[in-house]
Amino acid sequence: MASDTIPQILPAHEGNALARRGLMLILSSPSGAGKTTIARMLLEKDPHIRNSVSCTTRAPRPGEVDGRDYHFVSQDQFDRMADEGEFLEWAHVFGKSYGTPKAQVKSGLKAGQDYLFDIDWQGTQQLYQKLERDVVRVFLLPPSIDELRRRLTGRGTDSAEVIAARMERARSEISHWDGYDYVVVNDDIGHCFEKVKQILAAERLRRARQTGLIGFVRNLMEPDESAPGAP
Template sequence: MWEIDAKPVPGAIAAMAHKILKRRGVLFVLSSPSGAGKSTIARRLLASDDQIRMSVSATTRPIRPGEVDGKDYHFVDLERFRAMVAAGDFLEWAHVFGHRYGSPRGPVEKMLNSGLDVLFDIDWQGAQQLYQNWGGDVVRVFILPPSLEELDRRLRARGTDSHEVIQGRMDRAAAEISHWDGYDYVLVNDDVDACFEEVRQILDAERLKRSRQTGLIGFVRKLMPQG
């Protein structure tokens, strides 16, 4: 059974309302081309907010140096991945860069039932599937680079990929960006601090939506005089 990490970290502003009113959890999707800053923003969001947890994807790709199975990804072979697909164990899954990635259903449902929000680092295919399955509880944010030149510079600055791999990522970036209009929010990451703040504000606002406050009607009725 995959476990959920607990972190004693102060929550966001909207967590104060959560103590009074029950609400449905948010399935919060961050998507971007590789190198646009999505992973950095996701890490900062998780470190600064105790009301959200990461959905750890399962993947068939080989584990990389420094990665931890169960923390970065759940690394599985192709046979097991196919069995999970057949059993309906994924909320969404996609074929990316020659490997399969999917969001396991069980851990996500467990987190939502615990009153937590869930963060997804997935591409447009996964975001589309997730929205089809969960509807209005899915909030989709797409992060754009300030330019393709800057995106190329960031990828090369990593120093981890060959020229061919970087070119493949740039080609895929153009395809991913073409799906920008399938998202609820679109941000340009020309400053990571400012972009992170915008993402945090989006999450806080989405948590406070009236449609998500399942305990609001009962709370308001208690405040109204009985006629």
């Protein structure tokens, strides 16, 4: 049976774990393919990854909290932040603007904090161009176009015109699958989640992210002065 616990490399102050640089886990998919559900499951199960809180010009939805789900800003404020280079990435989606503030993310990565991004292929490209070594790109595909349409229709929240627009956009988004490091078919939410967990665990173990590894190995290679016959 698969465990609900994701293998972790803990921050350096916890036990004897090595210090490491954080990563940016990007989940992208067409609407209805499961990225929001997978993102929520990761945040619930893994205490060492944090949602990247984006700025948006859209209105809050029922239950959303400013500063937790999004930073809700006016279009004028958003445009000013974009002009002043305060975003790692930003895009216009369905007439609204979304952007990732960079100051907190960059300092968090240095301290070993992992961040989760639920963004589209355009935002992914922008993040990769700016912080390539920190980015892990995962694209989720639906098992079929018919199943994707069924999921969108089953929500019961969108008109037929909106669903048609989302389906058209989905085909465009799917065409960018080859710009990602990993591609996972979400034919079952539980199996898909397990695969994303495995990706996250493996990426945390990459040698390049182990900032404490060089010092640790050097200590292992020091002569053992307590050994018999040591000078």
